[in-house]
Amino acid sequence: MQRERKPGPSVPETGAVPQSDAVDEIQHAWLRELPGVPVESIGVITRVWRTAKILGDERRRTLTRLGIDSATLDLLSTLRRAGPPYAMTPARLKDLCLVTAGAISQRVGRAEAAGAVRAVRSPGGRTLRVELTDAGHALIEGSVERLLRYEDDLIGHLSPAERDRLTELLRKLLDGLLERGHGDSPIGPPED
Known part of the structure; x- marks a missing residue:
């Protein structure tokens, strides 16, 4: 209504x-x-x-309906978007996913236990590279396709020109916030 x-x-x-x-x-x-x-x-x-x-x-x-959580989606998407051979170092994954090294370790561990990635380790046990498996490849492609189709429908009431304009305005808003210290919340100078 x-x-x-x-x-x-x-x-x-x-x-x-x-x-x-x-x-x-x-x-x-x-x-x-x-x-x-x-x-x-x-x-x-x-x-x-x-x-x-x-x-x-x-x-x-x-x-939830697709059977994937947002952290796993982010990890697998980052590997899939990289293109062949669909592998990265943990440090590169951390940077691209905008999370800590500990968070990447946890994500990789969960995805590896689920068979979606394979961690290539040094003889000492240090993870050198994380690779997308065939199962991970299938999971992320199916999930992303269905997710993006649904999210495209969510903004379907906007014309292509409106989407372009909104994209540019949101980019400008985000860039301005990042330039000013992203995440900092300056309320103003303290009062005396």
Whole structure:
């Protein structure tokens, strides 16, 4: 059931009248309650946060149906995207998966126990290389194909031009956040 939408707080560049939603209501309420405090970020950050929550929940449910967890998906996807021979050092996997060495060790251990990867070790037991097995190859290809088809459907209400524009804006947002210290949360200077 879709509720009637009211015009939002501003007119976009296209000249079309935007529609109001619950996020606009939050923004307007804070504008009313704390005049002078900048509230424009609510329109972006709250929508990104809510979108991320919905998409994250959808991905978790989809991966559960596919029988693969997100850590294994990330590991196997990284190996598969590398191309033949579908093998990497643990250090390279760690860097590409954006996790710690310990997390990569755990991921490799679980995937190896499941038969999805093979760890090539030195005589001393140190993992030198992680290789995608035939079973891992089949698992990741089937999982990624089904996942990407489903996620393409999730954004199917956006036109190709809208997807391109959104991609560029999100890239610009992410790049700006990374340039400012990715993950740091500067609230401002401490008060004396």
